Amino acid sequence: MSISTFLKLVEIQTKIASVFPFLIGCLFVYYRYDTFHPLNTAIFFLSMLSFDLTTTAINNYMDYRKASTESYRKNSNIIGQKNISELTVISTILGLLTFATVLGIWLVFRTDLFVLLVGMVCFGIGIFYTFGPIPFSRMPLGEIFSGVTMGFGILFLAIYVNAFDQGIVQLLWQGRMIRLEADILLMFEIVLISIPCVFTIANLMLANNICDLEEDIRNKRFTLPYYIGKKYAIWLFNGLYAFSFIAIITAVLLQLLPPMLLIVLLVSYPVYKHVRKFNKKQVKSETFSVAVKNLVLVNGSLAAMLALTVWFY
Numbered sequence: 204m205s206i207s208t209f210l211k212l213v214e215i216q217t218k219i220a221s222v223f224p225f226l227i228g229c230l231f232v233y234y235r236y237d238t239f240h241p242l243n244t245a246i247f248f249l250s251m252l253s254f255d256l257t258t259t260a261i262n263n264y265m266d267y268r269k270a271s272t273e274s275y276r277k278n279s280n281i282i283g284q285k286n287i288s289e290l291t292v293i294s295t296i297l298g299l300l301t302f303a304t305v306l307g308i309w310l311v312f313r314t315d316l317f318v319l320l321v322g323m324v325c326f327g328i329g330i331f332y333t334f335g336p337i338p339f340s341r342m343p344l345g346e347i348f349s350g351v352t353m354g355f356g357i358l359f360l361a362i363y364v365n366a367f368d369q370g371i372v373q374l375l376w377q378g379r380m381i382r383l384e385a386d387i388l389l390m391f392e393i394v395l396i397s398i399p400c401v402f403t404i405a406n407l408m409l410a411n412n413i414c415d416l417e418e419d420i421r422n423k424r425f426t427l428p429y430y431i432g433k434k435y436a437i438w439l440f441n442g443l444y445a446f447s448f449i450a451i452i453t454a455v456l457l458q459l460l461p462p463m464l465l466i467v468l469l470v471s472y473p474v475y476k477h478v479r480k481f482n483k484k485q486v487k488s489e490t491f492s493v494a495v496k497n498l499v500l501v502n503g504s505l506a507a508m509l510a511l512t513v514w515f516y
Contacts, residue, residue: 204291213256221255223502224249224354224400224462228361230509231396236366243364250306251477257299262333264292315368317374328352343427350405355397387398398450403498410494414487441478464508470500
């Protein structure tokens with residue numbers, strides 16, 4: 204498999220959705236806890252990226268295998284287009300998964316057992332998101348799992364691997380007893396900070412499912428827009444952006460973020476214009492890109508302002 208084919212198989216252009224929660228988590232932990240562990244951060248980033256590539260490759264492979272029409276298999280999937288052997292794809296998936304797992308285990312030894320627990324949950328969600336008899340992506344759960352796992356999970360771990368000794372969460376194993384303790388207020392802070400990432404990533408999946416509704420039904424993918432209808436799916440798409448900005452305002456009012464982060468609200472106007480464009484037409488080749496642009500606008504501006512805060516902190 205050539206490098207260009209590999210990059211298409213893992214859809215490298217979509218990995219920006221993983222990078223933003225990682226960046227925001229790293230910046231927030233330095234601002235909030237005044238701590239940063241470069242090696243832990245690098246190990247986590249490589250493990251996260253490798254596993255993200257794994258889940259995308261699995262998704263493309265399962266779409267290829269489960270396509271109900273031969274034309275879709277040959278023309279709409281990279282495996283069919285490039286005529287890649289299934290053995291090559293499976294070997295690539297296993298290689299990426301092994302690499303991510305080894306790095307994850309190394310990170311557990313450098314931090315604590317809670318990283319192992321969270322990592323196992325994220326690995327399980329990531330694999331069964333596209334694999335199995337009824338994967339999450341073919342159910343009305345895709346938006347929830349993608350948004351929470353990537354938007355919250357990545358951001359939380361980026362914070363935790365740098366501040367695992369700050370009392371956010373403790374997983375204690377003593378003899379036959381396992382005890383999990385968490386600081387509710389600190390967890391609330393992280394949840395609130397993660398909301399823009401969670402909702403904008405969920406909207407990537409939602410916009411994709413809205414645009415692909417008819418094609419998905421033909422291929423027996425019954426996603427959230429199928430159950431709530433396109434009209435209400437579009438309403439939800441609009442609302443998630445509004446709540447993203449509300450979360451930022453709330454974090455500033457609670458003094459979790461400095462007042463200068465309110466500058467992020469300036470991007471609400473271009474986000475609104477993109478949303479109006481999507482509301483008028485839901486065609487993947489023409490308007491799906493608005494979800495990507497909005498993700499970059501919201502999370503990019505949030506990361507940029509956090510970086511400036513940390514720089515002058």
